[in-house]
Amino acid sequence: MKGFIDLIFRWQGRYFILDWKTNVLEGYEEVHIRSCMEQSGYFLQAAIYTEALQKYLALFEQRSFEEVFGGVIYFFLRGGKPFYFAPDLTLLQTIDGLGGPAWTLAKNSSLL
Numbered sequence: 825m826k827g828f829i830d831l832i833f834r835w836q837g838r839y840f841i842l843d844w845k846t847n848v849l850e851g852y853e854e855v856h857i858r859s860c861m862e863q864s865g866y867f868l869q870a871a872i873y874t875e876a877l878q879k880y881l882a883l884f885e886q887r888s889f890e891e892v893f894g895g896v897i898y899f900f901l902r903g904g905k906p907f908y909f910a911p912d913l914t915l916l917q918t919i920d921g922l923g924g925p926a927w928t929l930a931k932n933s934s935l936l
Contacts, residue, residue, distance in 0.1 A: 827932065829873050836899045838894030839881065841873050852903025859897070869907060870896045 831842040847864070849856045861867055874896065878889045885892055896909040 827869055830878070832844075832877060835883065837892070838892040839877060839892055841870070841877060841896045843873070843896070843898050845898050846902060847900060848902055850901065852900060852905045854907075856909050857900060857905060859896075860900075866898060870898070892926075 827843075829841055830844050833840055833842060845860075845866075847860055849860055874893070877893070881889060881892060898907045898909075899905070900907065
């Protein structure tokens with residue numbers, strides 16, 4: 825897996841991660857997007873990005889991460905479809921090999 829965060833933006837007092845995806849999919853319904861997300865390791869990628877954002881915000885943000893984090897949007901450009909991850913913040917887990925906590929974001933996700 826490789827990549828970098830395309831955009832972090834703040835909207836209505838919350839921080840969001842936005843990542844553009846150019847994958848060609850069989851279709852752009854949620855089932856196809858979710859399959860691509862799983863096969864491409866994008867849920868893990870989003871968890872790593874979220875952990876990075878959490879560490880960055882800790883440098884200056886006074887509010888807790890749970891208060892300021894709005895979620896992750898993966899936007900599939902070819903289908904014009906945003907896929908929003910609404911993380912369940914109680915599901916903080918350790919991902920083997922990372923040496924630290926990361927959010928499990930896949931539980932409550934959907935197309936916007």
